[in-house]
Amino acid sequence: IADGRQAAAAFALGACGIQVGTCLLASEECPIHPNYKQAILKAKDTDTVVTGRSIGGPVRILKNKMAREYLALEKRGATLDELEHLTLGGLRRAVLEGDVETGSVMSGQVAGMLHEIRPVAEIFRDLYESGIARTKATAAEWSDAE
Structure with missing residues (x-):
């Protein structure tokens, strides 16, 4: 999840929580290497x-x-040892x-929505x-449609 529209959609569909990991990788506070960000x-x-x-x-x-x-390697059926x-x-x-x-470089598909490094507080706000x-x-x- 990278924005409020996605969060609202998840909750509307019955989610009790959301995952925002990739957004937090692009935060000022995240201690990963600048190349990763x-x-x-x-x-x-x-x-x-x-x-x-x-x-x-x-x-x-x-x-x-x-x-x-x-x-x-996966396609050719490599062993766990080869992959590891x-x-x-x-x-x-x-x-x-x-x-x-x-x-x-672990990342969710929402990476395409992220364009700047921001403070965590701003991301959550x-x-x-x-x-x-x-x-x-x-x-x-919905109430206008009724």
Whole structure:
């Protein structure tokens, strides 16, 4: 979830909570490497892929060299050991070293909606305020329709 419209939709559909992880990666307070943050800000909604399905541990990451190699290994039926060897230290490389090519750059599809680094308080305030506004607007539309 990256904005109030999505939050309002999730709650309207019966959710009792939402996940906003990728938004928080693009916050001033998040201690990840600046390269990781910039990769998220540059990403489009089609720039993520799910790896790990073959081993029952799906993870959504940005498409990069490591992701392409991982998917090729999965496609040919690689063993768990082969897959783990490729990804060993990948998250550390991305988060701490800023290696966005061979590191594991975890990100949701909402990365395509993020265009700037913002304070966490502002991210949550916008989610809350725009979510409430969208909920009120939807309620008004429904009562006008009656």
